[in-house]
Amino acid sequence: MPLIACPQCHSEDINGTPQADSRLLIHCEDCGHEWLRGEARRDPGRPAVRTIDSLHAAFPTTLDVRPDVRERVAMLVSDFQLEHHGAPSAEVVDHRAKYQELFSRDGLKSASPDDLLEFALTDTVAGAGNMSGLTRAWKTQGADKAAQKVRDSIEFLLHGPESLRLEDRLTQLVDGKKVGFPSFNKEPLLTKVLCVAEPTRFLPILRYSAPTDGKKEIIKLVFELDLPPAEKVAWTIGRLAVWSNDLLRSLVGNDIPDLQQATRFLTWAKTRPVLSRS
Incomplete structure (x- = not known):
């Protein structure tokens, strides 16, 4: 492709x-701007170009959940709230407050290697899985160098x-x-990191797709919606991770505002029998 530059940045x-x-659909890796290059070959049978805005517009919304499914989920919410009470634990509240400050623009500069490593390893908000690879790399590079890269x-x-949109920064x-x-x-x-930085937006469900506990699978099991698989070009992991989170937030957040508790509800609700489609 001939050398060209982004018209925005x-x-x-x-x-x-x-x-x-x-x-060609050109995408700037630095600012996220997209534009088309070249002459279009007229063919009304071909699909339309899929820009990030058109993709987002095509992503499922709360309106795509069938009315009978919405009624079922509302009943499940009522049942869950009768059996499960309580606000976030003091440990979770303190953890969020500590790392919100450390992850601010000014706080990051002074975030210590110990605090950053603790954040990666702790399960206080949510467990990120096996961290043996991270701990090995941390020791190999040295705490100070590794911590600076985590700050970056x-x-x-x-x-x-x-x-550059948040979802595209995540993908990069x-x-x-x-x-x-x-x-x-x-x-x-x-x-x-997003769950701590924006706890009223991001649920502590850390993977878009996982065998039974990814956002994609939970939305299918609880709300009977199919979401697209991740790919490299259009449905990137960052876009799907953020958009599926926002969809789940819209679906449960009004009834269960605390997203830690909302995640517990979703984990419980996905095990309930699904509706009959008779």
Whole structure:
């Protein structure tokens, strides 16, 4: 592809995806701007170009949940709230407050290696899985160097360029296209950062897709909606992780505002018998 620059930020870090009409959909890796290049071959039978806005518009919403499913879930919420009471534990509240401060623009500069490693390893908000690879890399690189790279990862995710959407910053980190600590730049750990930084938006469900406890699988089991599989070009992991979270937040957040408790409800509700489609 000939060397071209982004018209918004002038970066040359771009890629092109061939479209069905022979044009290229150009994506700037630095600011996220997308534009089409080339002449369109007229063919009304071809699918339309899928930009990030058109993809987001096509993503399922609360309106796609069948009325009978909504009624069933409302009953499950009532049953759950009768059996499960309580606000977040003091440990969770204190943990959130501590790391919200540490992950702020000013706080990151002074976040200690011990605090950053503790965040990765603790299950206080949610467990991110096996951390043996991260602990090995941490020891190999040394605490100070590893901690600075983790700060770089968190800085880009939470405070990166506003012209680049959060979901695309998440994708770039997971795909290894930005600096940071590779062992930290995993979907579960980065999602846990979002859960602490924005606890009223992000549920502590750390994977988009997992055998039984990913957001994709929970939405299917509880709300009977099918979500797309992740891919490299359009349905990227960052977009799907953020959009599926926001969908779940809309579906349960009004009835169970605390998202720690909402996650417990979803974990419980996915085991309930599904509706008959007779």
